[in-house]
Amino acid sequence: MIDKKHIGRKTTPQTVDVEKGRLKFFAKAIGETNPIYSDEEAARAAGYKTIPAPPTFAFCLEMETNSLWDNIAAMGVPVGKILHGSQSFTYHAPIHAGDQITFETTVSDIYDKKGGALEFIVEDTTAKNQDGALVCELQRVIVARN
């Protein structure tokens, strides 16, 4: 069983660059053909400052901080046992190519079901841009299969 002492565990805030090439690559990987996600001119014509990050990309940026891997390692949960249970995003402002986003992740809950056969790790993350504005809040639930 995961020790509940990890509830409240916080990462040191880490800042990640939003790279234009990475956004283009991501659009290709998910089959996104809307040109605003890969072409600066199309993005500007649609009213964006430059290429915006698609709706789930904040999760990818946050993965760069390694908080998920650091947290499960600290809890003694092997990578091969985890599944992604759920994910949510609350959006406050767009994230664009060229932004620098600072993430801070807190383990907000750990609980189990089925007599401990499944354990759930809830992590809440704030994402702020280079101006200090909160752009997105994320919640990730990871399931450990015992």
Add this chain to the structure above:
Amino acid sequence: MAVPSFDSVNVGDEPIHLETEPVARATLALYAGASGDHNPMHIDIDYAKKAGESDVFAHGMLVMAYLGRSLTDWVPQTAVRSFTARFTAITRVGEKIICTGKVAEKLEQDGEKRVKVELSAANQDGQVKAAGEAIVALA
């Protein structure tokens, strides 16, 4: 792309539909690289077998990215206030994902006219892989 008017959207409307190509191993390799999620469970069959799986399987977030595409095919992304998905089944290599969405509720929140859209991503046989919802601000 214009934001649809609140009055033009009704509870029960199904404005979202997206069908993907079957998920290939190459899809998973590209997604691993582009997303930064390098968990070997999704790209290394030897690792997956050692962990007791029969094969690699898709990142849940790939399926959520497809749901995101289906959403921004309908409304500009700047209209999306929140977006949630629960992963209910593993997506295997060779499965297609079909995203659908139904308007479940019309509401006024924070001075905006919004709708709650229930989202589903299922395979070609109707097995639901992810279920979720989005709150979208309309004009």
